[in-house]
Structure formats: C-alpha cells, structure tokens
Amino acid sequence: MLETLINILQLIFSENFILTVVTASTPLLLASSGELLVERSGVLNLGIEGMMIVGAACGFGGAYLSGSVAVGALCGIAAGTALSMIFGILTLGLAVNQVATGLALTILGIGLSGLIGAKFVGEKIVPAVHLDLPILTGIPGVGRILFGEDAFVYISVALIVGIWLFLYRTRAGLVLRAVGDNHTSAHALGYPVLRIRMLAVMFGGACAGLAGAYLPLAYTPFFIPGMTSGRGWIALALVVFASWRPARLVIGAYLFGAVSILGLALQPLHLGVPQQVMNMLPYLATVVVLVLISRTRGTAGSAAPASLGLVFVPDR
Amino acid sequence: MKMWKWYIPAVAAVLALAATTFGGVYAADKLKIGFVYVGPIGDLGYTYQHEVGRQALQKALNDKVDTTYLENVPEGADAERAIEQLVRAGNKLVFTTSFGFMDATLKVANKYPDVFFEHATGFKRAKNMATYAARFYEGRYIQGQIAGKMTKSNVIGYIVSFPIPEVISGINATMLGAQSVNPNVKFKIIWVNSWFDPGKEADAAKTLIDQGADILTQHTDSPAAMQIAEQRGIHAFGQSSDMIKFGPKAQLTADTDYWGNYYIERAKLALDGKWKSDDTWDGLDKGMVVMAPYTNMPDDVKAMAAKTEAAIKSGALHPFKCPITAQDGKAVECKGGSRLADGQILSMDFYVKGVDDKIPGK
Numbered sequence: 001m002l003e004t005l006i007n008i009l010q011l012i013f014s015e016n017f018i019l020t021v022v023t024a025s026t027p028l029l030l031a032s033s034g035e036l037l038v039e040r041s042g043v044l045n046l047g048i049e050g051m052m053i054v055g056a057a058c059g060f061g062g063a064y065l066s067g068s069v070a071v072g073a074l075c076g077i078a079a080g081t082a083l084s085m086i087f088g089i090l091t092l093g094l095a096v097n098q099v100a101t102g103l104a105l106t107i108l109g110i111g112l113s114g115l116i117g118a119k120f121v122g123e124k125i126v127p128a129v130h131l132d133l134p135i136l137t138g139i140p141g142v143g144r145i146l147f148g149e150d151a152f153v154y155i156s157v158a159l160i161v162g163i164w165l166f167l168y169r170t171r172a173g174l175v176l177r178a179v180g181d182n183h184t185s186a187h188a189l190g191y192p193v194l195r196i197r198m199l200a201v202m203f204g205g206a207c208a209g210l211a212g213a214y215l216p217l218a219y220t221p222f223f224i225p226g227m228t229s230g231r232g233w234i235a236l237a238l239v240v241f242a243s244w245r246p247a248r249l250v251i252g253a254y255l256f257g258a259v260s261i262l263g264l265a266l267q268p269l270h271l272g273v274p275q276q277v278m279n280m281l282p283y284l285a286t287v288v289v290l291v292l293i294s295r296t297r298g299t300a301g302s303a304a305p306a307s308l309g310l311v312f313v314p315d316r
Numbered sequence: 317m318k319m320w321k322w323y324i325p326a327v328a329a330v331l332a333l334a335a336t337t338f339g340g341v342y343a344a345d346k347l348k349i350g351f352v353y354v355g356p357i358g359d360l361g362y363t364y365q366h367e368v369g370r371q372a373l374q375k376a377l378n379d380k381v382d383t384t385y386l387e388n389v390p391e392g393a394d395a396e397r398a399i400e401q402l403v404r405a406g407n408k409l410v411f412t413t414s415f416g417f418m419d420a421t422l423k424v425a426n427k428y429p430d431v432f433f434e435h436a437t438g439f440k441r442a443k444n445m446a447t448y449a450a451r452f453y454e455g456r457y458i459q460g461q462i463a464g465k466m467t468k469s470n471v472i473g474y475i476v477s478f479p480i481p482e483v484i485s486g487i488n489a490t491m492l493g494a495q496s497v498n499p500n501v502k503f504k505i506i507w508v509n510s511w512f513d514p515g516k517e518a519d520a521a522k523t524l525i526d527q528g529a530d531i532l533t534q535h536t537d538s539p540a541a542m543q544i545a546e547q548r549g550i551h552a553f554g555q556s557s558d559m560i561k562f563g564p565k566a567q568l569t570a571d572t573d574y575w576g577n578y579y580i581e582r583a584k585l586a587l588d589g590k591w592k593s594d595d596t597w598d599g600l601d602k603g604m605v606v607m608a609p610y611t612n613m614p615d616d617v618k619a620m621a622a623k624t625e626a627a628i629k630s631g632a633l634h635p636f637k638c639p640i641t642a643q644d645g646k647a648v649e650c651k652g653g654s655r656l657a658d659g660q661i662l663s664m665d666f667y668v669k670g671v672d673d674k675i676p677g678k
Contacts, residue, residue: 011527014526016522016526017523017526020519020522020523024515024519114356117358118358121358121360122360122561124561124562215514215515219515219518220514220515220518220538220540220543221543222360222514222539222540222543222562223358224356224359224360224512224514224538225356225388226355226356226388226512227514227515229510229513229514229515229516231515260516260519261519261523264506264508264516264519264520264523265523265526265527267505267506267507268504268505268506268524268527268673270672270673270674272674274676274677275506275507275509275676276507276509276676276677278507279507279508279509
C-alpha cells in the first residue's frame with residue numbers, strides 16, 4: 001500500500017508527467033481565457049468548440065502551406081475571429097438568442113473545419129519548436145518545464161496574466177465588467193455596450209482559434225477532423241468552475257489537465273480501480289473541487305456577471 | 317394581389333428541376349451501395365481503410381454500382397437513424413463498419429427485409445444481414461513476435477479502446493507472439509475509451525513511454541501514438557493503415573486491413589442475385605489482412621517475421637494453437653482441435669497467462 005503511494009507520488013512529481021500535463025492543459029487555458037473575457041462582458045458564447053476546430057483546420061492549413069508554425073497560428077486566430085464575428089453580428093447586431101446561436105455556430109464550425117481540413121489530412125508539418133536556453137533548460141527536474149516549453153504555453157500564461165491585469169487594473173477592464181454586470185446602466189452612462197461586447201467576442205474567438213491551432217501545430221502534429229474532441233465544452237465549463245475569475249481559471253485548467261493525465265497514468269499501475277472510473281476522474285475532480293470552493297465562499301447566489309446571456313437592445 | 321401570380325411559375329420551375337434531378341436517380345439501374353463509418357475517413361486508420369475498400373469497389377464496378385458513405389456516425393441510437401437514412405435513399409446493400417453498429421443494423425435489417433446488410437466485426441446475423449471481419453489477431457501475433465525480439469526493457473506499451481472480444485483477442489495474440497520468442501515480456505495497457513481521440517492517444521503514449529515501454533502498439537485509430545514514438549526515438553506498430561509517414565524511423569510494421577476484395581466480391585453477388593447471409597472471417601491468406609513492409613528492424617527479425625507470416629498464411633501456424641493457459645493459470649478448453657475454435661476467439665473474454673491487467677467490467 002505504502003509502496004503504491006510512493007510510486008504514485010514519484011509519478012506525479014516526475015518531470016515528464018508535469019510536461020505532459022502542461023501540454024494537455026494549455027489548449028483548455030487558451031480557450032477558456034478568451035471565453036472568460038467574453039462572459040465577463042455579458043455574452044455567453046457556446047460556439048467555442050466550433051471556433052477551436054476551425055482554428056485547428058486553418059492553423060494546420062496555414063502552417064502546411066507556408067512552412068511556418070507562426071503563420072499557422074495566425075491563420076488559426078483569424079479563423080476563430082471570423083467565426084466569432086458571425087456570432088457577434090447575429091447576437092449583438094440582430095439580438096438573436098445567444099445560446100441557440102452559439103450551438104449553431106459550433107455545429108457550423110465542426111462542419112467547416114471538416115471541409116477546409118479535408119485536403120490536409122495525412123500531411124505532415126514540422127511542429128512548434130521548444131525553447132532551448134543554454135543552461136536554464138538543462139536544470140534537472142524543472143528546467144524543461146519552465147524553460148523548455150513551446151511558444152503556445154508561454155502565450156497562454158501571458159494571456160491569462162494580461163486578462164487579469166486588464167480586468168482589474170485598467171479602466172477599460174472596469175468598463176467591460178460594468179457592461180457585463182448591468183448593461184442598462186452602462187448604456188445609460190454612455191458606454192458603447194454593443195461595441196465593447198463585439199470586441200470581447202472577437203477576442204474570445206481569437207483565443208479559441210489559437211487554442212484550436214495548438215492541437216495540430218504542437219500537441220499532435222497532424223490534422224484529423226474532430227481532433228478537438230470536445231475540449232471547447234470543457235473550456236466553457238472551466239469558466240464557470242473558475243467563478244469567472246482568472247486566478248481560479250488557471251487552477252481549473254491545470255487541475256483538469258493533471259487529473260486527465262493521472263487517470264491514464266494510473267491505469268498500468270493496477271490499483272484495482274476500473275479504467276472507466278479513471279477516465280471519469282477529471283470530471284469528478286472538477287465537480288468535487290467546485291463543491292468545496294462554493295462551500296467556503298459563503299455568498300448566496302452565483303458569481304456570474306449579472307447580465308450574462310441577456311439580450312441587449314439599446315433604447316428598447 | 318398580384319404578387320402570388322409569379323409564385324406559380326417559380327414553384328413549377330423548382331418542381332421541374334427537382335423532378336429531373338431526382339427522377340434521374342430512380343431511372344438509373346446501378347446498384348446503390350451505402351457505407352456507414354464510425355470515424356472520419358481522414359483518421360488514416362480503421363475507417364480510412366474501409367474508404368480505400370469502397371473506392372476500390374467503385375473503381376472496379378464503376379458502371380454497375382453507385383456507392384455513398386456516411387462518416388462520423390456515433391455508435392448507439394443515432395446509428396439506426398443513419399442506417400435507415402441510407403436505406404430510404406435507395407441503397408440496396410449497406411455496409412456498417414463498426415462493432416457498435418450491431419444492434420442498430422439488426423433492427424433496420426428486420427424492418428427492411430429486401431435490403432442486404434453487412435456488419436463488420438460483429439456476431440449477430442439475419443437472413444438479410446451478414447457479418448465480416450478480418451483476422452486481425454494473425455497480424456498481431458506477428459507484431460508480438462517482432463516486439464518480443466526488439467524490446468530491450470521488456471515492457472510493451474498497449475493503447476486500447478474498449479474491452480470487446482476483438483481487442484482482447486488482439487492483446488492475447490500479441491502476448492502469445494511475444495512469449496514465443498521472449499518469455500519475459502510484460503505489457504502496460506491503457507484504455508482510452510474511444511476508438512479515436514488523437515490527444516488522448518498521444519497522452520497515453522507519452523505516459524507509457526515514461527513508465528518504461530520501449531515499443532508501442534495500439535488498437536485505436538489515429539497515428540498520434542506513432543508520432544510520439546517517432547519523437548521519442550522508440551518503435552511502434554501502426555494500426556489498420558500503414559502509418560510509416562508519421563513514423564519513418566519508428567514504424568516496424570502495421571497490421572493493415574484491406575477490404576476491397578471482399579467488397580467487390582459481395583457487390584458482385586448482390587448484382588447477380590446470389591447474395592446470401594454469411595459469416596466471412598478472412599486473414600492473411602485471403603489478403604484481408606496485409607502486413608505493411610517490415611522496416612526499421614535488423615534482418616534476422618525481418619526474416620523471422622516473414623517466416624511466421626508465411627506459416628500463418630499456409631495454415632501451418634495458428635496464433636491460438638493449444639494448449640493455452642489463461643491468466644488464472646487454468647488451461648483453456650480447446651474446442652477447435654489443435655487450436656481455439658473461431659467461436660471462442662470471437663467471444664474471447666479472458667486474458668492469457670502473462671498479461672497482468674484486469675479486463676474492465678469483469
């Protein structure tokens with residue numbers, strides 16, 4: 001029993017395990033960071049999965065045709081942004097129900113990505129390079145984790161820090177939060193509610209596109225239709241898990257990634273737990289942690305932005 | 317109102333257009349054949365090979381058949397809808413290519429007795445429903461032998477999907493092959509609960525390598541694990557398709573399925589009116605299982621593999637030759653004479669001795 005526990009601890013704190021966890025969590029962090037900003041502005045964008053997957057298709061296509069991962073990443077961002085603009089025009093311009101539009105865009109995105117990506121299936125690219133600093137990367141135990149990751153990982157960290165700074169330390173972020181909490185009052189004060197929301201939606205789409213592009217450019221360097229495998233939905237859930245707060249989002253994304261990999265890594269150790277339970281672990285862990293967090297918070301009611309999902313039409 | 321007057325010719329024009337396009341369909345006498353795939357044809361694995369078979373069929377009998385396919389059909393209740401959709405579109409021969417379509421196919425077959433159904437890798441049949449499968453385990457036995465010879469750490473990583481008999485018999489065949497050349501081989505098995513999830517397969521591959529595996533094999537459909545093997549500098553076996561493109565230095569061989577000949581044969585029977593419900597289970601001998609070229613291995617291992625392949629083809633060697641000891645040490649009852657009977661292999665729900673894993677759900 002003790003030996004098994006030691007084995008498990010050795011496993012969790014091994015450099016390779018943590019590296020694998022980082023790669024598994026990065027797409028979740030990228031997509032959910034963007035969605036955090038979108039939801040903070042009061043828009044519920046359920047189309048993330050669609051934006052991620054067109055990001056994957058266009059990202060791979062761009063990298064394959066140009067030979068550069070950076071160009072591919074930009075294509076992925078552009079694809080995600082373009083799809084989110086459709087969402088924005090429908091929900092903000094035409095005041096269509098946000099939930100239905102988001103779901104429709106997910107389905108559209110999945111179909112589009114299959115169409116665009118069809119000619120790239122079976123092709124290979126040179127995947128994103130990993131940082132390699134002369135002494136720092138070689139530090140045993142943490143060198144590769146801190147100084148040996150690819151650009152996407154560093155961008156995901158910078159992104160969530162940037163979002164935190166934006167939301168809580170800038171005036172523009174304050175205005176965005178105000179729009180999300182009470183769009184009628186914000187409008188009465190003269191802030192351009194729809195424009196702010198549109199910009200937020202485009203930003204969210206860009207992040208989702210980048211997250212999707214990460215999959216075929218760094219994670220598994222090939223394109224196959226459906227390769228996002230539902231990560232967009234998990235990103236959505238993580239935003240709620242994080243109570244719409246950036247710090248908690250990082251914890252949520254890495255927790256989910258870590259438990260997913262743990263579920264796989266524990267299987268060959270024959271602990272006697274059925275493998276279906278192991279595969280359930282990330283979702284169970286997320287629910288358990290959410291319950292614990294909610295108990296200590298003590299506030300009645302939800303921490304969601306008060307105008308989340310509500311349609312806003314100026315002067316109606 | 318004057319507006320509705322121009323609706324009439326517009327509607328008439330649309331109806332005429334529809335009549336010419338759709339009328340054309342019913343006027344043709346090509347046999348319509350439909351395929352239902354569980355994954356995307358771009359999986360470069362299992363579904364891709366069925367698509368290769370379909371394209372071979374279309375090419376061979378181009379003037380007599382009209383083939384279509386539905387991809388990414390989930391196993392379960394929705395499959396029934398998809399199969400019925402093909403039947404209602406006029407397809408008279410429908411191939412459902414995954415185990416999980418079994419009950420849905422049977423249901424639709426009972427509803428439409430004049431349409432022929434062919435279900436891959438299943439075991440339920442009807443008067444108008446046949447089954448077919450490839451003896452994947454023959455290829456896996458050869459892979460096991462190669463792995464047994466090539467491994468230095470004696471740990472083989474195995475990435476699997478669901479605990480159905482086909483997967484279990486695959487694990488057992490690989491183990492028996494490995495044990496025949498190296499009694500110290502151990503497997504580390506990870507169940508990813510999906511036929512196709514490249515991210516998860518890549519994670520499983522990384523985990524297995526970190527836990528000591530130096531050869532990977534899989535029963536899932538994407539080339540993710542092969543790529544990780546290539547990245548980490550170890551060897552791996554491709555599944556269903558030749559994955560050499562993703563692992564030029566890593567791939568030893570691949571257990572590829574080739575369905576083209578079977579599809580052409582069955583379509584011809586349907587065209588001649590001689591189609592009958594049957595159970596076809598062919599392997600290396602009939603070319604339904606084809607080993608990808610043996611690469612990245614020393615010549616003596618290559619020679620051994622080729623010899624085993626020839627022996628299996630001729631019938632001299634059977635991967636499940638008796639006596640076989642089960643995981644619990646007891647001898648398995650041999651119902652096929654000198655080897656396990658086909659029925660036993662098709663419903664295999666036990667591990668052979670040497671596999672230390674528990675079958676999920678048992």
